[in-house]
Amino acid sequence: MAGSTGPSLGERPHHVVVVGAGFAGLSLAQGLGGTPLRITLVDRRNYHLFQPLLYQVATAVLSQGEIAEPIRRILRRHKNVSVLLGEVDGIDTGRQEISIDGERLAYDTLVLATGATHSYFGHPEWERFAPGLKTLDDARRIRAKVLMAFELAELEEDPAERERLLTFTVIGGGPTGVEMAGAIAGLAKQALARDFRNIDPTKARILLVEAAPRILGPFPEDLATYAVRALERLGVTILTDRPVENIDERGIVVGGEFVPTATVVWAAGVTASPAGKWLDVGTDKAGRVEVGPDLSVPGLENVYVLGDLALARDENGKPLPGLAQVAHQQGDYLAKALQARILRGETPKPFRFRSRGNLAVIGRNEAVVHWDTVKLKGFSAWLVWGIAHVYLLVGFQNRLLVSLRWLWSYITHQFGSRIIDEDLSRRHSHEARTEVFIDAAHGEELRDRARS
Ligand SMILES: Cc1cc2nc3c(=O)[nH]c(=O)nc-3n(C[C@H](O)[C@H](O)[C@H](O)COP(=O)(O)OP(=O)(O)OC[C@H]3O[C@@H](n4cnc5c(N)ncnc54)[C@H](O)[C@@H]3O)c2cc1C
Known part of the structure; x- marks a missing residue:
């Protein structure tokens, strides 16, 4: 469980940095839009991609613009959310900073949702x-x-x-x-x-x-x-x-x-992005970072991992699948959980996945x-x-x-x-x-x- 609630809201807004504008990161940023928190969403692409229809682009049914949407456009009405285009290449959890193409950015709360990539089983x-x-x-x-x-x-x-x-x-x-x-x-x-x-x-x-x-x-x-x-x-x-x-x-x-x-x-096959290395925590064989019931990384202050990058478990201890609906629900959940924790000092209920089939x-x-x-x-x-x-x-x-x-x-x-x-x-x-x-x-x- 993430321990502290971060700095008070008195002088400067609590800064939540979200890395990855896929299903998880985007739904989180949308859920935190309009709150007193300061949100920075970082992605190496300027668009959110609807991966479930990628195969239709690959087989000439759809064109690429039809399954992608600029992140700035999606979030433009949320004045407390800034979008940064850049690739995260390291994290210093001690100093509470991330490195984006070598530039440092400080956070109070960090959420990683950088997804997964292909795995060729050792080939x-x-x-x-x-x-x-x-x-x-x-x-x-x-x-x-x-x-x-x-x-x-x-x-x-x-x-x-x-x-x-x-x-x-x-x-x-x-x-x-x-x-x-x-x-x-x-x-x-x-x-x-x-x-x-x-x-x-x-x-x-x-x-x-x-x-x-x-x-x-x-x-x-x-x-x-x-x-x-x-x-x-x-x-x-x-x-x-x-x-x-x-x-x-x-x-x-x-x-x-x-x-x-x-x-x-x-x-x-897929393998998670290298965030486990950046955080210097252990991962499973697929590179996923094990998270607690509130999606925080055990042993780290105010760090959360969502979506395909997370090894989250259901009530019976079974790992949740790498699906858009899991990522989306986790983003929605964390938006509410962070508001409860940071703004009201409450302990949020654990995350529960509701399968949509x-x-x-x-x-x-x-x-x-x-x-x-x-x-x-x-x-x-x-x-x-x-x-x-x-x-x-x-x-x-x-x-x-x-x-x-x-x-x-x-x-x-x-x-x-x-x-x-x-x-x-x-x-x-x-x-x-x-x-x-x-x-x-x-x-x-x-x-x-x-x-x-
Ligand atoms: C072809 C295909 C079909 C699928 N079909 C379905 C389906 O039908 N139903 C379903 O539920 N799921 C489906 N999935 C799975 C689903 O797309 C994933 O589970 C979901 O996208 C995971 O969301 P995420 O937010 O964790 O990661 P992603 O959606 O992968 O988003 C990760 C984001 O992080 C960004 N990023 C990565 N690394 C960095 C970095 N270092 N710095 C900055 N930004 C970074 C990426 O640019 C990306 O925007 C499919 C996946 C694929 C590939």
Whole structure:
């Protein structure tokens, strides 16, 4: 539990520094808007990103501006909240200061909500060939890679290489992997179906690889089985119980077998940002900082950790999942708890997570929803998923644009954002050509490695 309540409000307002304007940090800053506290929200980006719809940017359904909103605009009416653009690179808890790009900023209360990033399970070299999906840059890069694979296949004369270019692999069968695989299938089999002359995009092979015995681990088995059938109907091949053993520029090795594939997307693992190191406290294997029932860091004065960065537990001691709804509720909770503690000198009640259910979309008209005893699948689940995501988007403009885009895609079967950025197009084209040169011999070597 955080001990003291910080300096009195007499001379200068108590300064709360929040690092990270994701779901947790933003809801906290909004909750503290209009209070007598002085709030500084620091983020290395000038926008809040709605990560649950990133895969739609990566698969050309939405464009990047539709899922991001400038932080200043969201908070402009709260005069007690300042926004600083900068990257935090260290913390001195003794002096109560953080370092932002080398500059020092003093705090009375510090809240860290810097989220998580990809983890390649000890294989950082795979990142080059299998980008993960966490930022807008990642989404743009994946979109370019996916669209370029079709463009290069159209030009390719060697049937084996064409097949490799038209094989798309998603590693990780959680909700993000399922959404990504379903969306690539939608792109290939509907949106691009009639746009090429030398290739048939509907023949593209989409693989979803999962190390566990089944996909959608957090969902009940019957919903996961439903998702498998729906994905298979879309043309996705699901490989379960097979951890990926290698990834390189030619393809992947899974279950001892080399699979040539030009596009691999990583949706398998995350690790928390390095705040544990900055605070000099222990973390779990995923880099998360263990917090107490009020989300404070035990042993540190007035330091709190929220969202994906926190290892918070429910009433039964079970770790809470890394979900937007957890982060959001923690931000809301801490806004009230800090006011109680700092302004009224009260001890707040512990944080309690109220699950709003698990949702995963599979494709057009297909989703699964699990909430307590309620299980939905198919069109009704898809409708709930769509309404929930539009409702949760920040900014009226984004809600309107996303709703219109989805309506347009639904009616026309077209994806509205199939632009390949010029620099990425040149890069992928060059990489693909040089890799083609790298060869058959390298493929052979990988196959040999897999066999031995
Ligand atoms: C592709 C994808 C799909 C998802 N789908 C769902 C879903 O459908 N439902 C769901 O509930 N959850 C989903 N999630 C999980 C959800 O997005 C996260 O749980 C949630 O974003 C965590 O919120 P957060 O505030 O902890 O971190 P984040 O939202 O990641 O925000 C962290 C913020 O900190 C900033 N930051 C990081 N490091 C620094 C630094 N050193 N200095 C300054 N700023 C920094 C970042 O720029 C960012 O703005 C998804 C995640 C991904 C990646």
